[in-house]
Amino acid sequence: MDTLNLLGGSAGMHLWAIATAAVVAAGCAVVGTLLVVRRMSLLGDAISHAVLPGIVVAVLLGGRPGGLWVLVGAVVAALLTVWLTQVLHEGVGMSEDAGAGVVFTTLFALGVVLITLAASRIDLDPSCVLYGILELVPFDTLLLGGVEVPRAFLTAGLVFLCLLGGVTLLWKELLASAFDPAAAAAAGLPVAGLTTGLLAATALATVAGFEAVGAILVVAMLVVPAAAAELLVHRLHLVMGVAIALGVLGGIVGYLAAWQFNTSAAGMIAVVLGIEYALAVLLAPGHGILARAWAAAGLAWRVACEDRLAVQWRAEEGGERAADATTVLTRLVCLWLRGSGRIAADGRLLPLGQTEAMLIVRSHRLWEAWLGRHAELPLDHLHPPAEWIEHHLGSEVRRRIAADVGQPAGDPHGRTIPPED
Amino acid sequence: MSRPQPDSSPHCLEFHDVTVAYGRRPVLWNIDLTVDGPGLFGIIGPNGAGKSTLLKAALGLVPLAGGSVQFFGQPLGAVRTRVGYVPQRETVDWDFPVSVFDVVLMGTYARLGWFRRPGPRERELARDCLLRVGLADVANRQIGRLSGGQQQRVFLARALAQQADLYFLDEPMAGVDARSQEQIFAVLSALRAAGKLIVVVHHDLRSASEWFDRVALVDMRLIATGPAAEVLTPENLQRTYAGPLDVLDELGRAVARRERTP
Numbered sequence: 001m002d003t004l005n006l007l008g009g010s011a012g013m014h015l016w017a018i019a020t021a022a023v024v025a026a027g028c029a030v031v032g033t034l035l036v037v038r039r040m041s042l043l044g045d046a047i048s049h050a051v052l053p054g055i056v057v058a059v060l061l062g063g064r065p066g067g068l069w070v071l072v073g074a075v076v077a078a079l080l081t082v083w084l085t086q087v088l089h090e091g092v093g094m095s096e097d098a099g100a101g102v103v104f105t106t107l108f109a110l111g112v113v114l115i116t117l118a119a120s121r122i123d124l125d126p127s128c129v130l131y132g133i134l135e136l137v138p139f140d141t142l143l144l145g146g147v148e149v150p151r152a153f154l155t156a157g158l159v160f161l162c163l164l165g166g167v168t169l170l171w172k173e174l175l176a177s178a179f180d181p182a183a184a185a186a187a188g189l190p191v192a193g194l195t196t197g198l199l200a201a202t203a204l205a206t207v208a209g210f211e212a213v214g215a216i217l218v219v220a221m222l223v224v225p226a227a228a229a230e231l232l233v234h235r236l237h238l239v240m241g242v243a244i245a246l247g248v249l250g251g252i253v254g255y256l257a258a259w260q261f262n263t264s265a266a267g268m269i270a271v272v273l274g275i276e277y278a279l280a281v282l283l284a285p286g287h288g289i290l291a292r293a294w295a296a297a298g299l300a301w302r303v304a305c306e307d308r309l310a311v312q313w314r315a316e317e318g319g320e321r322a323a324d325a326t327t328v329l330t331r332l333v334c335l336w337l338r339g340s341g342r343i344a345a346d347g348r349l350l351p352l353g354q355t356e357a358m359l360i361v362r363s364h365r366l367w368e369a370w371l372g373r374h375a376e377l378p379l380d381h382l383h384p385p386a387e388w389i390e391h392h393l394g395s396e397v398r399r400r401i402a403a404d405v406g407q408p409a410g411d412p413h414g415r416t417i418p419p420e421d
Numbered sequence: 422m423s424r425p426q427p428d429s430s431p432h433c434l435e436f437h438d439v440t441v442a443y444g445r446r447p448v449l450w451n452i453d454l455t456v457d458g459p460g461l462f463g464i465i466g467p468n469g470a471g472k473s474t475l476l477k478a479a480l481g482l483v484p485l486a487g488g489s490v491q492f493f494g495q496p497l498g499a500v501r502t503r504v505g506y507v508p509q510r511e512t513v514d515w516d517f518p519v520s521v522f523d524v525v526l527m528g529t530y531a532r533l534g535w536f537r538r539p540g541p542r543e544r545e546l547a548r549d550c551l552l553r554v555g556l557a558d559v560a561n562r563q564i565g566r567l568s569g570g571q572q573q574r575v576f577l578a579r580a581l582a583q584q585a586d587l588y589f590l591d592e593p594m595a596g597v598d599a600r601s602q603e604q605i606f607a608v609l610s611a612l613r614a615a616g617k618l619i620v621v622v623h624h625d626l627r628s629a630s631e632w633f634d635r636v637a638l639v640d641m642r643l644i645a646t647g648p649a650a651e652v653l654t655p656e657n658l659q660r661t662y663a664g665p666l667d668v669l670d671e672l673g674r675a676v677a678r679r680e681r682t683p
Contacts, residue, residue: 037517037518039514169536170536171538172527172530172533172538172539173530173535175519175523175527176527176530178517179513179514179517179519179524179527180508180512180513180527182477182482182506182508182512183506183507183508183527183579185480185481185482186480186481186482186501186504186506186589187501187502187506187530187531187583188498188501188531230518233518234518234519234520234563235518235519235520235523235563236517236518236519236523238518239518
């Protein structure tokens with residue numbers, strides 16, 4: 001039934017709603033990236049709330065929701081927030097975050113009170129302002145070249161293009177002042193002006209998103225895609241590109257999921273963005289949880305293999321038999337060492353295993369010799385650190401250590417240090 | 422070494438009776454200082470003496486409560502591209518998503534002016550500057566993955582890319598390994614040989630006379646200035662490092678509180 005609806009007459013409606021969500025998310029990702037890398041996410045949160053009274057006043061004065069005057073009202077309210085926060089910080093000595101907290105909640109509350117007071121006179125529904133009505137966006141349209149285009153899509157699209165154009169034009173100025181404000185100011189850039197511009201742009205992006213996703217959840221579009229992108233890539237233009245992609249993806253997937261489960265589109269979009277962030281934390285290359293777990297597992301396996309080779313080598317050095325593998329891990333290790341041609345079926349070292357084992361034991365005993373010379377440690381304290389370090393010594397550092405301790409033939413325990421060719 | 426300039430040629434850097442206040446409280450009192458190049462000039466003093474503030478005041482990053490600063494006989498706005506600035510390393514977020522090369526390229530921005538993008542010539546210059554500080558092999562690395570000494574050299578390379586005539590460096594040797602210190606000093610010496618003036622805020626007395634041609638001893642006011650060997654006398658150092666200067670400190674607080682001192 002639902003599928004029929006989507007394919008039938010309402011397909012266009014859904015596509016417009018999805019397109020609106022996507023373009024709102026893209027605009028938010030552009031400014032959100034700059035906010036997140038400047039560690040100003042909280043100010044984005046503040047502005048997205050504080051623009052509400054500006055919107056209400058603009059509507060009361062005859063502006064149309066989603067129209068130009070509402071955008072102007074929102075920017076004015078945003079700049080007022082920033083200015084009041086500054087006054088509280090510099091004039092009254094309040095900390096900046098507490099000041100912002102006081103200002104934006106007060107202004108937001110003022111907006112809520114105004115809406116409720118003027119409810120009979122204006123076409124602005126409080127719950128719509130808070131939670132958005134993405135589902136109803138396609139019903140308020142404008143005829144454009146014979147096509148009925150939703151007003152919200154037009155506003156958001158225009159805002160996105162303006163933001164993208166502005167950021168492209170001012171890219172190097174924004175980059176320099178975001179990374180090192182002091183050096184940028186010394187070089188003559190109007191850093192404070194650029195920051196104010198960014199905050200005004202934040203107001204524009206959030207107002208464009210108001211109708212679609214509401215005041216509360218638009219913060220998610222502002223901050224979450226950029227924060228996730230920052231985990232995945234490490235240059236600003238890439239962060240912005242990935243943030244836009246993640247925002248658009250969240251808009252599309254969130255809308256479809258909301259439609260599937262018959263729930264709030266705005267809420268579902270924010271949830272999907274949260275999931276995207278969680279996946280970024282999990283999968284980020286290098287620093288992600290999975291990457292780190294994989295690296296840790298890789299090290300553990302290498303250590304187990306090298307330890308087994310060294311045990312065998314020491315046993316053969318003393319003319320004894322190495323103890324049998326008892327744990328699951330060491331049995332697996334033995335299987336692998338045998339399969340890769342390092343030890344024979346009876347456990348004896350083959351030439352390849354012999355070479356590798358000698359290097360491990362050489363690392364171990366060299367490190368004991370180095371510690372014996374440079375650290376004030378009793379003889380029985382030398383083994384544990386060497387047991388750990390032996391797996392991390394490469395040939396270059398080994399050579400330097402050997403030279404430093406005078407190419408000794410034996411370690412402090414009197415055992416021979418195997419040579420390295 | 423600085424040499425006497427003919428009267429017609431303006432000084433590279435001139436502080437004229439400069440007083441700087443944070444809020445209402447003065448932290449630098451009546452600095453009158455003239456510096457000429459080429460040379461390595463050290464601003465030496467204890468913690469909290471206002472050394473970094475002096476640089477920031479010269480660059481217009483903190484407002485002057487009184488006095489004026491001139492560069493090559495002109496106000497800063499007229500000669501900005503001839504002045505390079507290397508802030509303290511801790512003032513920026515090293516997790517910021519930029520590569521080493523991106524940061525060095527920023528040095529070329531000031532000359533480019535608004536809207537223009539760095540082109541092949543700027544890229545070539547940035548690569549050359551990275552080579553000069555010995556970081557060519559880490560050009561594409563994210564800046565957070567460098568050691569402290571390497572980070573400081575990235576900042577130095579960015580300043581080099583600015584191709585200035587006068588450089589301000591704020592504590593370039595702080596938290597930097599010995600090898601990077603030597604490299605930084607070598608680059609600064611090469612700049613001096615190329616006729617530049619390099620003004621360095623520095624806190625380590627032991628290396629001061631070795632590195633700088635001339636120094637200024639500062640502790641909330643200018644105590645002495647001149648050739649390093651003449652200024653770094655036990656008597657001057659005693660006056661600089663004897664502890665906070667009670668009169669200026671108390672007076673500053675009283676000014677801030679709109680009161681009279683006890």
